[in-house]
Each structure stands twice: as structure tokens, then as C-alpha cells.
Amino acid sequence: MRKIIFATGNKNKAKEIHEILKDLDFEIQTMKEAGIDIDIVEDGKTFSENSMIKAKSVYDALPENLKGRVYVMADDSGLSIDYLNGEPGIYSARYMGEDTSYDVKNKNLIERLEGVEKADRSARFVCAISCIFPDGTKKSVEGTIEGYIGWEMAGENGFGYDPIFYVDEYGCSTAQMTPEQKNAISHRGKALRAMREELKKNENISS
Ligand code: ITT
Secondary structure, eight states: OOEEEEOOOOHHHHHHHHHHTTTSOOEEEETTTTTOOOOOOOOOSSHHHHHHHHHHHHHHTOOTTTTTTEEEEEEEEEEEEGGGTTOBGGGTTTTTOTTSOHHHHHHHHHHHTTTOOGGGOEEEEEEEEEEEOTTSOEEEEEEEEEEEEOSSOOOSSSOTTGGGEEETTTTEETTSSOHHHHHHHSHHHHHHHHHHHHHHHHTTOOO
């Protein structure tokens, strides 16, 4: 069976990735599960650059028995708020410090938008997925979901900034959606489904 090594240390992302790619008949392992323990310096200027940096770092660290045999994939994602000129953007994980809780980060972002009308609270989640194929071919795709920053946190599902990110069509935050609802419309769902098509093309899988 074909294998994907996913260059992520984020368990919540890994859960969504497994769910979204479950109908692809590939084994998916995180880098940790594959025994790859490296620190990756994300010094790119875009989501896309950073996702390729992660994929390349893991690709270069593959043990001999996996070289040329597996797909290495990575996700770089974040929340971009228009009123804050795109913040926290590519620094979403590092915003206010990597160890600061999302409760604190989310409250802080709501405070920074105090008094701001709905029309100016627009935001989007962005997800770049990069993949290095077994033969070294590199591909990157991106997915986005449009929404707005709410006035309060709501919902227990998802992770990170989900409790403050609201989607008009659903009238709730992405943390109030079921995993299936979120994955069907999310930035990560869109990007991974686009990448899934690239993998199927490469493997000559038609269905
Ligand atoms: P890896 O680099 O190990 O994959 P990370 O958490 O450091 O994990 P990123 O650098 O891509 O990942 O940072 C993404 C941050 O953006 C993440 O920690 C969340 O705070 C936020 N984010 C991304 N997707 C999200 C989603 O679907 N829901 C809520 N927040 C999200």
C-alpha cells in the first residue's frame, strides 16, 4: 500500500487530515509515527513556502528504507483577519507565544476588534498543502474559507481559532460544526481534496 508521511506535530490537524483523506487507499503516518523527530524552522514568507519547507525537511530526513517509496506531505495554515492587516496570518501558531492558550489568544483578538462593525470583521482561514512525491516531484495547493470574527467564543469542536471564526451560511462558528461539516467546507478540506486528485493522477487511480 502507498504511504503518506505527514510532516505535522499538531494532533488536531492530523485528525482532520485522516478524516478528509480516509477514502484514499493510502496509509497515513505522522512524522513522529514514522520515527522522524526533527525541529523545523518555518522561515518562509507565505503559507505555501512554509508548507514546502516542512515537507522538504521531512523528505530530507527520511530513513533509507523509505526514500523514494513514500509521499511526504505538509500543512501550513492560519487565520487572516482583514481589519488587522492579515494578522495573525503565517504567525497564527506563534501569535502571543506558542505556549499561550487559545482561550487567551482568541479573547485577545476579540478585544482588538472591539467596536468594529460586522462588515469590517471579515477573515479567512488559509491552508497550504505541499507534497513531495516518491520521485521528488513537488506540488503545492491552497484552500481558503471565508468568514468573520464573532463577538464571543462559541463551540467546543475543532481547535485553535475555531471558536471565534464564524461562517455566515451556517450562522455559527467552525467550533460549533460537526467535524464532517467543518471538513466539507474548510480551508484544509479544500486543499487536501485538491492534493488528493494530484496523488490519484500520479498513481493512475481513476475513481
Ligand atoms: P505543524 O507545523 O506541526 O503542522 P502547527 O500547529 O505549528 O503544526 P502551523 O504552523 O500551520 O501549524 O500553524 C497553524 C495555526 O493556525 C494553528 O496552530 C491554529 O492556531 C491555526 N489554524 C490552522 N487551521 C485551523 C483550523 O482549522 N481551525 C482553527 N485554527 C486553525
